[in-house]
Amino acid sequence: xxxxxxxxxxxxxxxxxxxxxxxxxxxxxxxxxxxxxxxxxxxxxxxxxxxxxxxxxxxxxxxxxxxxxxxxxxxxxxxxxxxxxxxxxxxxxxxxxxxxxxxxxxxxxxxxxxxxxxxxxxxxxxxxxxxxxxxxxxxxxxxxxxxxxxxxxxxxxxxxxxxxxxxxxxxxxxxxxxxxxxxxxxxxxxxxxxxxxxxxxxxxxxxxxxxxxxxxxxxxxxxxxxxxxxxxxxxxxxxxxxxxxxxxxxxxxxxxxxxxxxxxxxxxxxxxxxxxxxxxxxxxxxxxxxxxxxxxxxxxxxxxxxxxxxxxxxxxxxxxxxxxxxxxxxxxxxxxxxxxxxxxxxxxxxxxxxxxxxxxxxxxxxxxxxxxxxxxxxxxxxxxxxxxxxxxxxxxxxxxxxxxxxxxxxxxxxxxxxxxxxxxxxxxxxxxxxxxxxxxxxxxxxxxxxxxxxxxxxxxxxxxxxxxxxxxxxxxxxxxxxxxxxxxxxxxxxxxxxxxxxxxxxxxxxxxxxxxxxxxxx
Numbered sequence: 001x002x003x004x005x006x007x008x009x010x011x012x013x014x015x016x017x018x019x020x021x022x023x024x025x026x027x028x029x030x031x032x033x034x035x036x037x038x039x040x041x042x043x044x045x046x047x048x049x050x051x052x053x054x055x056x057x058x059x060x061x062x063x064x065x066x067x068x069x070x071x072x073x074x075x076x077x078x079x080x081x082x083x084x085x086x087x088x089x090x091x092x093x094x095x096x097x098x099x100x101x102x103x104x105x106x107x108x109x110x111x112x113x114x115x116x117x118x119x120x121x122x123x124x125x126x127x128x129x130x131x132x133x134x135x136x137x138x139x140x141x142x143x144x145x146x147x148x149x150x151x152x153x154x155x156x157x158x159x160x161x162x163x164x165x166x167x168x169x170x171x172x173x174x175x176x177x178x179x180x181x182x183x184x185x186x187x188x189x190x191x192x193x194x195x196x197x198x199x200x201x202x203x204x205x206x207x208x209x210x211x212x213x214x215x216x217x218x219x220x221x222x223x224x225x226x227x228x229x230x231x232x233x234x235x236x237x238x239x240x241x242x243x244x245x246x247x248x249x250x251x252x253x254x255x256x257x258x259x260x261x262x263x264x265x266x267x268x269x270x271x272x273x274x275x276x277x278x279x280x281x282x283x284x285x286x287x288x289x290x291x292x293x294x295x296x297x298x299x300x301x302x303x304x305x306x307x308x309x310x311x312x313x314x315x316x317x318x319x320x321x322x323x324x325x326x327x328x329x330x331x332x333x334x335x336x337x338x339x340x341x342x343x344x345x346x347x348x349x350x351x352x353x354x355x356x357x358x359x360x361x362x363x364x365x366x367x368x369x370x371x372x373x374x375x376x377x378x379x380x381x382x383x384x385x386x387x388x389x390x391x392x393x394x395x396x397x398x399x400x401x402x403x404x405x406x407x408x409x410x411x412x413x414x415x416x417x418x419x420x421x422x423x424x425x426x427x428x429x430x431x432x433x434x435x436x437x438x439x440x441x442x443x444x445x446x447x448x449x450x451x452x453x454x455x456x457x458x459x460x461x462x463x464x465x466x467x468x469x470x471x472x473x474x475x476x477x478x479x480x481x482x483x484x485x486x487x488x489x490x491x492x493x494x495x496x497x498x499x500x501x502x503x504x505x506x507x508x509x510x511x512x513x514x515x516x517x518x519x520x521x522x
Contacts, residue, residue: 004149004354011355015186015362016163019179023167026175033398036172037104037378038259043174045266047181048257049273051371054180055253056278057187058133058368059140061285062361066341069289070296071334075222078233080282082240087275090248091268097449098255099264105382106255113448114459116387121463123383125441126252130372130409135416140338141365142417147342148358157417160362161369165410168370169403173260176370183363184277190360191284193353194341198291201348203298212294219290228490239493242500246442252375292340293333303336304328306343310336369413377405440466442496443503451508458510466503470495 004012030036068076101109107126111119141160142153149156167175199205213219222233248254248271261267296303311328312319345357381401386393393401443466447454473488473495490498 004358005351007352008355008358011352012358012362015359016160018182019366020163020167020170022179022182023170023175026171026178029174030170030172030399032395033381033402035174036399036402037256037374039172039174039177041260041262043177043257043260043262045261045269046273047177048261048267048270049277050184051177051180051367052254052257052270052274053277053281054184054187054363054367055371056247056274057184057281057364059137059144059361059365060368061282062187062191062364063140063144063338063341065282065285066289066292067337067339068334069218069286069337070293070340071332071337073218073220073222074286074290075220075231075233075236077283077286078221078236079240079243080279082237083244083275083279086241086244086248087271089245091271093449094249094255095258095267095271096264098258099267103382104256104259105379106250106252107379107383110444110448114444115456118444118448118456118459118463119383119387122250122441122444123379126250126379127376129251130376131412131416134369134372134409134413135420137365137368138414138417139420141361142421143338144342144345144361145358147339148346148354153421154418157414160365161410161414164366164370164373165407168373168410169406172402173256173374176374177257177260179370180367183367186363187360187367188277188281190357190363191281191288193360194345194349194357195284195288195291197349197353198288198295198344202291202295208298209291209294212297213290216293216297218293228494231491231493235491235493238497242442242496246496250441250445252379253371256375256378288341289337292344295344296340302343302347306336306339307331310339369410372413373406373409376409377402380405380409440470440499440503443500443507446500446504447507450504451511453515454507454511458507458514461510462503462507465506466499469502470499473498 034040065076098106103109107119107122110122138157138161139153142156145151145156146153167179171179199209202209204211222231222236224233226232226234228235254271257270258264258267261270307328308324310331311324314327315323345354349357381398385401385405386398390397440463444459444463447459447462473490474492476486476488479487
């Protein structure tokens, strides 16, 4: 551990104060809930596009992706390749649908289609997804900054959390979007700077990186066999398509932004801007991971301190030096991938630039957390409080409620982050949790939009069957060896694919049976 030089700390401090000042600036406009949640529909499409891109490019991408690429290959990049297809569906069908309903919440229409239970179910899934996302991002940011600053992970989460809460509460969605525009630029420049520094520190430069990467099969996108047990190309492609469909079609973070645009056309353009920025940006982080792998292959002695740190974290406090060494020697690159980039930053990045790169990582985290807090508060006020506790809430009370809910969700996200300390791969945990929570929502949503004849009875039956399948797929690996035959044979990323399709297809099947019966009766 080493503390950051005063100059770097000053840069980080200026960045954090700058974000708070943006919140203060927009707080003058935030006099009603419409402004707080929709910015009165006056944000330009390019700014919304940059803001969606910033939300996508979280610190999970900034730290988790190079870690994953360092420990494995480019298989996870297939997730990004799936985005254009999901964006096409979203811009053609979802954006006009939400703009026409005029409802700020993504989940109000589910009640109109299937009853109150559908809305409650989607809201609970969404809020759990947000807490999982915010928690994993708080955790990721604390992991890297602990290595850089020497401060405890808990303290880092609390300081950053307070800054985000302040500007999100003061400035509402407008502050969220405009801070994200700045953050999108800062983190993209930060990534390019890291890549430049790795290449300049690498003996043999780019050609040596490519040579080492090729020999270790670092540039592979995964197996092209139709294999759904391992993490093949097709598994990640399907997973990516369904998760991105969920992001663009069911996630309040994105749907709320469609309402901040001046027209459906501007909202659709913002989705495409996000996609064309995110694909090369995510590739950049895979390249960084492969470059780091080559760098540490050439300098193997540098890995020992990282392995030592991971071994200590995995063992109880009173573990002997022999036990630490045994665990240390057994570690493979995928066990310590998440710690590689922070280590490189501590040891190789010159004073002044570390402050800029930490600000880039901070901006990667803050953009996703702030939009998550604003979206969660909006959903809580519209779908829970107004619906069940106080339908006749006044404008002033509603704005106060939004402020309180924003603070509440920020604190819960921090608590979730602290609870995740000690996890192996940030990206794996986030992918698993989001796949579980998102599967049911997307299946129900698609049934509601595509099958106009499906009603409450078919939807509730299909959802119960879908949830049962999701629970079995998620937890069947815990079954004892004698029941091994009942374990889920598919890769865990298939949970959202199978869960979504189960609900959607079961709903269609039940509707078809009902229609046949109705025709027979008539």
